[in-house]
Amino acid sequence: MTSHLLAEKRLIISVGPGGVGKTTTSAALALAAALAGRRVAVITVDPARRLKDALGLADLSVDPHPVRVGGVHFDALALDAKRTFDDLVRRLAPSPAAAERIFANRIYNELSNELAGSAEYMAMEKLHELVHTGNYDLVVVDTPPSANARDLLAAPNRLTNLLASKAVGILQAPSSLLSFTDNALGRATLSALLKALQRWTGLQLLDDLADFVGGFEGMLAGFSKRAEEIDALLRSDATSFVLVTSTEASTVETTISFHRELVAGEFPVAGVIANRVLSFAAPSVCAAGLAEWEEPLRGKLSRNQTELHALALRDGESLERLQSATGLRLLAAVPQTTEAPASLEALARFARHLR
Amino acid sequence: MKTATQIVFVTGKGGVGKTTAAAALAKHAAEHGRRVLLLETAADGNLAALFGRQPCGHDIERLQPGLDAVRVAPRQLVEDYFRSVLRFAFLSNALLASSTFNALTAAAPGISEFLLLDRLLGFAEPGLGRRRRYDLLVVDGPATGHALRLLRTPRYLLSMVPAGPLSGTARRLRELLEDDARTAVMVVSLAEEMSVRETIEICRVVRDDLGIHLARPVVNRVFPKRFSRADVAAIESRGSAASAPLVAAAEFAIARRREAERHVAHLRRALGESPVLFRQLFVSELQAADLGPLGRTIGRSLLDAAEAKR
Numbered sequence: 001m002t003s004h005l006l007a008e009k010r011l012i013i014s015v016g017p018g019g020v021g022k023t024t025t026s027a028a029l030a031l032a033a034a035l036a037g038r039r040v041a042v043i044t045v046d047p048a049r050r051l052k053d054a055l056g057l058a059d060l061s062v063d064p065h066p067v068r069v070g071g072v073h074f075d076a077l078a079l080d081a082k083r084t085f086d087d088l089v090r091r092l093a094p095s096p097a098a099a100e101r102i103f104a105n106r107i108y109n110e111l112s113n114e115l116a117g118s119a120e121y122m123a124m125e126k127l128h129e130l131v132h133t134g135n136y137d138l139v140v141v142d143t144p145p146s147a148n149a150r151d152l153l154a155a156p157n158r159l160t161n162l163l164a165s166k167a168v169g170i171l172q173a174p175s176s177l178l179s180f181t182d183n184a185l186g187r188a189t190l191s192a193l194l195k196a197l198q199r200w201t202g203l204q205l206l207d208d209l210a211d212f213v214g215g216f217e218g219m220l221a222g223f224s225k226r227a228e229e230i231d232a233l234l235r236s237d238a239t240s241f242v243l244v245t246s247t248e249a250s251t252v253e254t255t256i257s258f259h260r261e262l263v264a265g266e267f268p269v270a271g272v273i274a275n276r277v278l279s280f281a282a283p284s285v286c287a288a289g290l291a292e293w294e295e296p297l298r299g300k301l302s303r304n305q306t307e308l309h310a311l312a313l314r315d316g317e318s319l320e321r322l323q324s325a326t327g328l329r330l331l332a333a334v335p336q337t338t339e340a341p342a343s344l345e346a347l348a349r350f351a352r353h354l355r
Numbered sequence: 356m357k358t359a360t361q362i363v364f365v366t367g368k369g370g371v372g373k374t375t376a377a378a379a380l381a382k383h384a385a386e387h388g389r390r391v392l393l394l395e396t397a398a399d400g401n402l403a404a405l406f407g408r409q410p411c412g413h414d415i416e417r418l419q420p421g422l423d424a425v426r427v428a429p430r431q432l433v434e435d436y437f438r439s440v441l442r443f444a445f446l447s448n449a450l451l452a453s454s455t456f457n458a459l460t461a462a463a464p465g466i467s468e469f470l471l472l473d474r475l476l477g478f479a480e481p482g483l484g485r486r487r488r489y490d491l492l493v494v495d496g497p498a499t500g501h502a503l504r505l506l507r508t509p510r511y512l513l514s515m516v517p518a519g520p521l522s523g524t525a526r527r528l529r530e531l532l533e534d535d536a537r538t539a540v541m542v543v544s545l546a547e548e549m550s551v552r553e554t555i556e557i558c559r560v561v562r563d564d565l566g567i568h569l570a571r572p573v574v575n576r577v578f579p580k581r582f583s584r585a586d587v588a589a590i591e592s593r594g595s596a597a598s599a600p601l602v603a604a605a606e607f608a609i610a611r612r613r614e615a616e617r618h619v620a621h622l623r624r625a626l627g628e629s630p631v632l633f634r635q636l637f638v639s640e641l642q643a644a645d646l647g648p649l650g651r652t653i654g655r656s657l658l659d660a661a662e663a664k665r
Contacts, residue, residue: 018369018498019550251370280607282602289598297586301601304581307637308604 001243002331002354005270006033006138009240011131011233012270013141015262016244017254021275025244025334026142027076031067034074036349037145038137041075041130045123045144054076054343064130069344075136077126079144084122092222102215120144120321122172124230153234153265157227198321240270242331245322247277247315258328271331273354274319278312278336280305359537360479362492363570363657366502366557368550372575374545374634375646376653377495384649384658385395385421387488392478393424396471396497405646419461422489423489427474429467464576468508472528479531490537499542499591506540507567533566539657541570544622544630546577548613555625571628571656573649574619578611578634631656 006029013090014026023044041064044057055067055076064075086103093099102108123143130139216223233239241262245255255272258339262269283305290298323330334353338345365377370657377393385391395402395411403411406418415425438447478492496502509529516522540561544554554572562569582590582605589603623629633649 002576019371019545020369234640246370248370254369280604286601289601292593292595292598293601297582297589300581300586301590301605304608305601305604307608310637 002029002032002271002273003036005240005242005331006036006038006354008238009138011139011141011240013127013234013239013241014244014273015143015241015258017251017258020244020246020251021334022244023142024347024350025242025273025275025354027051027055028142028347028354029242030074030076030138030140031069031072031347032351032354033138033140034072035070036355038112040072040138041136041137041142042140042142043075043077043079043123043126043130044142045079051347054347056121063329064135067344070348079123079126081122084126087264088122088125088226089219092219092226094218098215098218102212105215107211108212108215124234125226128226128230128233153261153267155338157231162334220346234267237268239268241267242270243272243326243328244275245272246275247318249318252318255322256325259328269328272322272326273331274322274333276336277319277333278308280312280317282309358490359490359534360487360492361533361536362475362479362494362538363544364494364496364502364506364538364540366496366499366540367573368545368553369498371543371545371550372496372573372633373498373543374402374405376541376573376575376649377493377529378402379646379650380421380493380541380653380657382419382495382646383654384491384493385419386650387654387658389421389658390488391422391491391493392489393418393422394475394494395424395426396495402495408639410460427471432467432470432474436473468505469512469525470550471505472508472532473524476524476528476531479537480527499553501604502540503557503560506561506567539570539655542572542656544572544574546574546618548618551618551622554622558626569626569628570653572622572626572630573633573653574615574622574630575633577615577619577632578608580612581605581608582612605629631664 012029014022014029016022026042026044030040033040044052044055056065057076064077066073067076089102090096090099095100120143123141125141127141130136144184159342243255243262245251259269259272283302286305287304290302293301319330319333322328332354334350337349362378363380365373365380367373367376374395374397381391381393384456392415393402393554402424403409403418408416411424411426411513413426413428413431415423418424434447435449437451438444475492475494476491478487481487509525509532512525513522513529542554542558542561544550558569558572561567587609590602590609593602619630619632631649631652633652636645638645
């Protein structure tokens with residue numbers, strides 16, 4: 001069911017709640033597309049160690065790195081949010097000195113490491129970069145585990161909104177705020193607010209913040225243009241979002257709310273891939289088999305069949321709930337295996353379910 | 356004896372059962388005479404559903420005797436906080452309506468984390484002349500990455516803001532978090548590679564880097580042991596067509612159990628502490644009544660340990 005996506009799209013974005021196997025699914029999608037003859041790159045975010053080893057990403061290679069399997073190859077790379085952010089600043093800064101000033105700022109260092117959605121932002125930035133190299137027919141992107149799709153998709157705009165807002169001028173010269181207000185009460189209000197804010201935060205935080213936003217002066221146009229291009233790319237016909245989920249009831253509910261947000265944002269969702277789906281025969285059809293065993297093992301097998309079949313039924317119900325709530329196509333239901341996808345062979349078996 | 360309010364942060368990778376563990380602990384404590392508040396931090400949390408209720412709102416609601424719940428959303432925290440700090444509605448309305456202010460609070464690091472901790476501080480140390488309403492605050496927290504950011508916030512603020520009222524609050528928060536008798540972090544995991552790896556990482560950071568007390572971690576959905584060694588040998592040697600589905604199911608259960616044992620052992624070795632195990636349930640929908648056994652085990656390991664320290 002995914003074959004047309006793998007054959008036609010230029011960008012596939014895997015989104016979904018944490019812990020559902022998004023990274024493995026993204027790598028398997030890349031492999032399936034490579035098997036279909038396309039030149040593919042996959043951007044992974046925090047892969048499990050053994051998957052990382054299997055993909056040859058052990059030393060966190062942030063540059064595309066070929067993975068050879070089954071006579072084909074695709075490129076894989078691990079997202080390093082801090083380095084990607086640094087690269088972006090370096091590229092957009094008007095001078096090397098301006099870039100250095102930003103790198104030295106404490107707020108930048110906090111921000112680029114882990115704060116305010118920078119991993120999400122940088123995943124978007126990296127995909128833009130790879131799509132535009134022209135080296136690939138298809139880029140598959142694994143996304144960082146976000147609490148919701150909104151955070152993920154709004155990330156590129158969040159920094160530009162801050163930079164574009166009046167905050168920059170205000171932080172550099174707090175009294176300039178007063179000129180935006182033309183009545184006396186408004187001016188008094190704002191001036192009281194500013195004093196309170198200064199007192200409350202201590203001076204240093206405001207200074208750092210002013211220094212931080214000041215450092216980005218002259219880069220705003222670059223950032224805004226970038227955010228616009230990323231947004232256009234995400235909404236283009238050549239892009240598909242694929243929801244990845246497991247069958248846990250709470251995970252399915254989160255996936256449904258992801259879908260709602262994507263649709264509200266008018267992003268193109270192609271369908272859903274369900275991972276770790278259980279499937280076991282009903283105990284009623286196992287009577288002949290059970291007769292071959294002696295007690296007490298027969299009782300144990302019967303109980304085990306009943307329990308696992310109950311889990312499988314629950315999975316089936318979850319998938320029905322998911323499809324009826326979203327109206328999405330189930331692109332693939334990948335069966336639960338007991339092996340972790342720790343090798344390229346296991347990845348190849350996974351990829352077979354995606355064609 | 357006057358005892359302090361205890362805070363338990365429950366965290367773990369997405370989908371591991373944080374809410375289940377948080378609810379189990381809260382329910383158990385409430386049924387043993389504590390006044391408990393459950394704080395739900397996920398915007399789409401399913402906590403109330405466990406108690407057969409509509410999702411909780413921003414006002415405190417009673418789930419059962421001794422057990423209240425409330426949802427704490429970032430935007431709401433920002434509004435509440437500035438309304439309380441600024442006192443005059445026209446001031447806070449002006450501020451909250453300003454696009455500059457909203458751009459700042461959405462992008463600036465640490466604001467919603469700080470406000471959540473500040474809210475907890477308000478419950479734990481209500482200030483002179485005000486009554487403590489709760490003995491235990493259970494935070495159904497964000498997933499691990501965000502949880503670490505939350506727990507690091509006081510330190511981060513203290514380094515950014517060395518003086519002033521804000522730093523005073525940050526200092527009180529840090530003392531609260533690092534007080535073994537008052538604060539604990541409980542990490543919930545599955546018996547799977549990724550989940551265990553992340554649990555070990557976060558446990559080490561919490562305990563060794565942040566100096567915050569670590570409750571015994573919880574491993575959720577551990578497959579029960581159904582087959583003995585002799586059973587396994589018998590199952591592996593049988594290959595008739597009629598028995599094939601039974602053998603496949605049995606082999607699945609055996610492999611899952613082995614995997615679970617291996618991961619639990621790994622966790623125990625890495626942390627030098629035995630996790631609390633909660634087994635896989637086969638009922639179709641988890642209800643509050645099913646939380647009993649988990650609540651008892653967690654409650655025993657956590658609440659009694661804190662009691663003994665006092």
